Amino acid sequence: MREEELRRLLTVAAEDVRPSHPAGTAWERARRVRHTRRAVGAAALAVALAGGGTVFALRPPVGPPPIVADPSVTDLTPTHAPPVQRPPATLAFRADPLARLTDPATAPLSREPVRRALALYQPVDAEYRADGPVRVLGDDGVVRSLDVVDLEPTRDAGGNEAPALKPGVLSPDGRTAAFAQTGELVLVDLTTAGVRRVPLDGYLELVVWAGDRVLVGGDDRTYAVDRSSGAAARIDVSAWDVSAPDPAAGRGAALVELSGMRDGLTLRSRSAGDGALRTEQRVGQGDLPASYRVNEFYGRGWLRGDRVARAAWITSREIDGAEGVAVLDARTGAVAHLLDLGRDRTKGCCEVLGWGDGGTVLLRLAPDAGLARWDPETGEITGVLRELQGLVSLAAG
Incomplete structure (x- = not known):
């Protein structure tokens, strides 16, 4: 090997490894650089020995070798997104099975039951009233x-009405839909098109699935109804x-509640059987910058493992009352990730509809x-459906 060729190989081997985004790319490049360095080292030693430089090659150095900072030592460590994230200026849309959510119906459920439903959708009019069947x-x-069923709007004691379809109505396995009615x-068994009615007292508005039970209630009461x-x-x-x-947690998993406002935000865990209080703690701001905080939650919260995701109004560095989505540690109540959605949105714009894959x-x-889909660990946000002029419930626990 000629001297100039050896010099070029040494230069390539000594270059920094600075991964730009995916950690996997950085690890792969580092592997190639290490392989090159080993090859170059072997070639250099062979040239030295072949050229009569055996004594020079084996002679111990006069002093310790200089310490050279290698950015690959820290840059190659897999990184996570910062605690506070923002959506990109332009959202990319990827192919997704849920993209057909708002397509017109082509068959009645009574004639063609599903094997599994991915989602339920119902359009609404300008007055937020149901505008067509689910x-x-x-x-x-x-x-x-x-x-197979005619659904009435839910009502509270004050006479306020809302469509019966809400997040949480569809079971996570996509086989059953549960609707609160007065x-x-x-x-509704979506796999057979069968309907069962369970009489209950009072004004009922909200539904959420908890294992093989349905929690249904309103302002002053909640029932646990066995699915079978x-x-x-x-x-x-x-x-x-x-x-x-x-x-995946099973019937005995604790139930988690998020309530309160600002300094009074509270996370409670309750027993699955009767709802007895187990633990209660204040919601902490975790590693959020000092200018950020959660003010109040809205919409349905969703538990996955030890993480709870829920929409919220937040204080950001620009405004008190911005829209956001928070992911909390259900064990400690600390905010782990916060999606800052800014101020230029309608109030209550960005309700969480559940956890998806990955x-x-x-x-x-x-x-x-x-x-849209948001990955709190990487910060990636991608679009699923460009417009959604209506109500939706996903089979996403």
């Missing part, structure tokens, strides 16, 4: 109309504050997208 998006990509819970038998019992949890449990959070993201 649609069922099956895992076969076909959209069906829910024609004086009853309506269960229809047996119902009162349970001491708030239908407004309880987070949808992790489907630890992503599915949320509404008006006006950027009707439906």
